[in-house]
Amino acid sequence: MQSGSVTTPFGRRSISLAHVRGQLRTAEIKSGKTVDKWKVFRDACEARSVLGIQDRALAVLDALLTFYPESELSEENGLVVFPSNDQLSVRAHGIAGTTLRRHLAALVDAGLIQRKDSANGKRYARKGNAGTIEEAFGFSLAPLLARAGELAHLAQQVAAERRRFRATKEALSICRRDVRKLLTAAIEEGAAGDWGRIEGMFLELTGRIPRTPTVADIEPILDEMQMLREEIINRLGIQENSENMDSNAVQNxxxxxxxxxxxxxxxxxxxRIEQGAKPSPEIRxxxxxxxxxxxxxxxxxxxxxxxxxxxxxxxxxxxxxxxxxxxxxxxxxxxxxxxxxxxxxxxxxxxxxxxxxxxxxxxxxxxxxxxxxxxxxxxxxxxxxxxxxxxxxxxxxxxxxxxxxxxxxxxxxxxxxxxx
Structure with missing residues (x-):
């Protein structure tokens, strides 16, 4: 189990109770637990909308992981990396210093990394007589190891929600196309029915679709649009069985x-009035x-x-x-x-x-x-x-x-x- 007590950041940086709970959670990592660092990074990328972080913050996290020498995160190999801001900026594709610090703070707030600051705020490692690192100060990657399962679950949820949104949006597009073309055919070919009222319902439904919809926005619209399509098909089917469409079109x-x-x-x-005959009141x-x-x-x-x-x-x-x-x-x-x-x-x-x-x-x-x-x-x-x-x-x-x-x-x- 990870030893060490809760630490606070150097200088004017404050600490929140959420940061304290995160450090306590990482202290409970099971002994021998390991996880592929790039797999957990991909999960964090997939779940970024849930975590509330931007792409640039993920680029900084990617750069931090490159300073970790092993391919798997584990307590036995240590979980603290200590690059300088200059080194980190180079590996983060030349990101500016102020932007770098802002995204590092965002990663801390999202619970993906933790600060382990030294007494003077510098990042470094202290080695023992055998040349091994005894203690390091910088950024701890322990949250990634502790939350690996949670991040994988969040990534699966986001992917499933994206597939659901795509399928729902496609179904709405197809149903909307069907209703529009069925209405056009019914009106142009003179099918009997209150097509003006039905078209008004169709326009009202399409007007409710937001510019950037979510699944919650379009699912009820899809249900109503499908009901409208069924009503149109039923009306056309009844008319086809009762009388000839062409005769209706001529009458209308x-x-x-x-x-x-x-x-x-x-x-x-x-x-037509015969020559010399007076038209009856019924005949124009x-x-x-x-x-x-x-x-x-x-x-x-x-x-x-x-x-x-x-x-x-x-x-x-x-x-x-x-x-x-x-x-x-x-x-x-x-x-x-x-x-x-x-x-x-x-x-x-x-x-x-x-x-x-x-x-x-x-x-x-x-x-x-x-x-x-x-x-x-x-x-x-x-x-x-x-x-x-x-x-x-x-x-x-x-x-x-x-x-x-x-x-x-x-x-x-x-x-x-x-x-x-």
Missing amino acids: GCHIQNSNTESIYELEPSS PMREPIKAFPLGMVLQACPEIRDYGPNGAVESWRDLLSAAVVVRSMLGVSPSAYEEACGILGAENAAAVMACILERAGHINSAGGYLRDLTRKAERGEFSLGPMLMALMRANPSAGRKCRLALNRKNAAVPASYGT
């Missing part, structure tokens, strides 16, 4: 017939289809919509439709209002209108009411998307110069009736 008016960005998207009229007269414009023109007139696309970009009509759903939820537009707009304007035009509303959100009191008003005007043949885009281009001259000529040619016959 949100099925995409043509995703070519240069094509004109036209709606089939809701009813046929109206002119709303013209669709190239995606590039819409994005130049409404650049803000890009931020809400998948991965922060809009590169296709499919991306614009997804972004419009996000914006619709953000601006508080009800799912019924947006579905009605899809039915009257067409899916692509409704998405373009949402992009325009986003651009002018600061001037519109109620985005939902404004969308319904535009939809009613379109149903009466009093609304066209061209003047709206032109107005936004006039407000954004850099975008307008690129496409004004093309829009003027396309909308030469459309009256400028757009207004707020």
Whole structure:
């Protein structure tokens, strides 16, 4: 057993009761106990977050261990090393003196080393007649020997926690991707369901993920995200068994017939009236289809919509439709209002209108009411998307110069009736 009483540090350095308990613990090391010094050092590195020490402090500990001549720590070989600050700084990769002293104090506070100061504070060893070291003053590595088992256990716990965090984070990423793509497919293909409410739940969950999460942060979010994914899959499964998806998409008016960005998207009229016959109250007269414009023109007139696309970009009509759903939820537009707009304007035009509303959100009191008003005007043949885009281009001259000529040619016959 290690002999020697509790010692106090030299000079103005104070000693705490924790330091005293650490010295008493090292005095109880079992006789003959040994441990590989580099194994216990690796364990201390693995458990550094629990011990509360930095990488530079571990570099200093590594340098201290190089002054211990044997590969295994044991009482029989002595446990005190006594390098000067200059020697220690060289082996610690040239660390500055003030930084060296700060990290030595951190190692003492973490209970990895102990000070064994001489009467004058110098570090040295006193040898006997046989040339063997009888007593040494410097830094004792006894805590590493005494805490070897504890450090190994801490290292295993940290490694297991890291694996658990990695697995949980990967599972959340996969589940988040599944929910996003299932929602997009359900909305774009016109599946029946309250997808706006479900999307709101999804956005709320993703908004709760912190920038630097821990396992405790993401585990409850993962549980809720998995439940949301199961709900979506169950709804889609029930619908597939009950009716054909394509017919639902046509009834909702949100099925995409043509995703070519240069094509004109036209709606089939809701009813056809025979020549000379009066329309019944249930049948609305046929109206002119709303013209669709190239995606590039819409994005130049409404650049803000890009931020809400998948991965922060809009590169296709499919991306614009997804972004419009996000914006619709953000601006508080009800799912019924947006579905009605899809039915009257067409899916692509409704998405373009949402992009325009986003651009002018600061001037519109109620985005939902404004969308319904535009939809009613379109149903009466009093609304066209061209003047709206032109107005936004006039407000954004850099975008307008690129496409004004093309829009003027396309909308030469459309009256400028757009207004707020």
